[in-house]
Amino acid sequence: GAGVSQTPSNKVTEKGKYVELRCDPISGHTALYWYRQSLGQGPEFLIYFQGTGAADDSGLPNDRFFAVRPEGSVSTLKIQRTERGDSAVYLCASSLRVVRGSYNEQFFGPGTRLTVL
Amino acid sequence: KQEVTQIPAALSVPEGENLVLNCSFTDSAIYNLQWFRQDPGKGLTSLLLIQSSQREQTSGRLNASLDKSSGRSTLYIAASQPGDSATYLCAVLIKAAGNKLTFGGGTRVLVKP
Numbered sequence: 474g475a476g477v478s479q480t481p482s483n484k485v486t487e488k489g490k491y492v493e494l495r496c497d498p499i500s501g502h503t504a505l506y507w508y509r510q511s512l513g514q515g516p517e518f519l520i521y522f523q524g525t526g527a528a529d530d531s532g533l534p535n536d537r538f539f540a541v542r543p544e545g546s547v548s549t550l551k552i553q554r555t556e557r558g559d560s561a562v563y564l565c566a567s568s569l570r571v572v573r574g575s576y577n578e579q580f581f582g583p584g585t586r587l588t589v590l
Numbered sequence: 591k592q593e594v595t596q597i598p599a600a601l602s603v604p605e606g607e608n609l610v611l612n613c614s615f616t617d618s619a620i621y622n623l624q625w626f627r628q629d630p631g632k633g634l635t636s637l638l639l640i641q642s643s644q645r646e647q648t649s650g651r652l653n654a655s656l657d658k659s660s661g662r663s664t665l666y667i668a669a670s671q672p673g674d675s676a677t678y679l680c681a682v683l684i685k686a687a688g689n690k691l692t693f694g695g696g697t698r699v700l701v702k703p
Contacts, residue, residue, distance in 0.1 A: 476633075506690065516681075
């Protein structure tokens with residue numbers, strides 16, 4: 474079946490602009506995660522959804538970053554007033570429903586490379 | 591705060607040589623440790639997942655060990671091939687952090703034919 478897809482694959486924007494990054498999880502996966510990977514570093518957690526609600530948004534760096542998942546499937550990561558330091562690859566992952574005390578493998582999409590000029 | 595470190599940051603070997611990649615973590619209260627492969631412009635592909643109760647996992651030419659008490663894991667790739675060239679990331683799931691993975695910085699591997 475189809476894996477996690479992310480659009481666009483590349484996004485170039487100017488400092489101060491607003492951007493939206495989209496993630497389509499694997500069908501049937503109720504948990505969805507966003508990570509950010511800066512050049513030469515490992516991914517860092519941003520936010521995690523269980524269904525429609527954000528179960529953990531502790532990784533969002535500041536209030537310019539916001540994510541939604543209104544119908545419990547597709548998610549959009551929104552960045553306002555972009556800064557050059559926001560340039561990175563934004564990765565999305567999905568998994569089966571998270572149950573306390575267990576782990577369901579996260580499957581990653583190809584990422585969106587964001588460049589802020 | 592959990593910190594995950596991977597050494598070396600980059601590695602270049604001739605084809606056929608065995609690869610040894612290291613990962614260390616500061617908090618031993620983990621659920622599991624996972625090794626991923628990342629190719630340029632691609633997402634992460636899971637290679638091996640070791641539960642906290644396990645000492646090692648094997649898949650084909652890959653073997654990963656876990657020593658929770660010392661906070662270390664090692665990924666061995668036997669008889670390396672040019673197709674093994676990629677970045678290898680380790681990630682831990684810690685008990686206090688819910689379901690979010692904490693990644694190391696990765697090791698960039700180049701296998702020269």
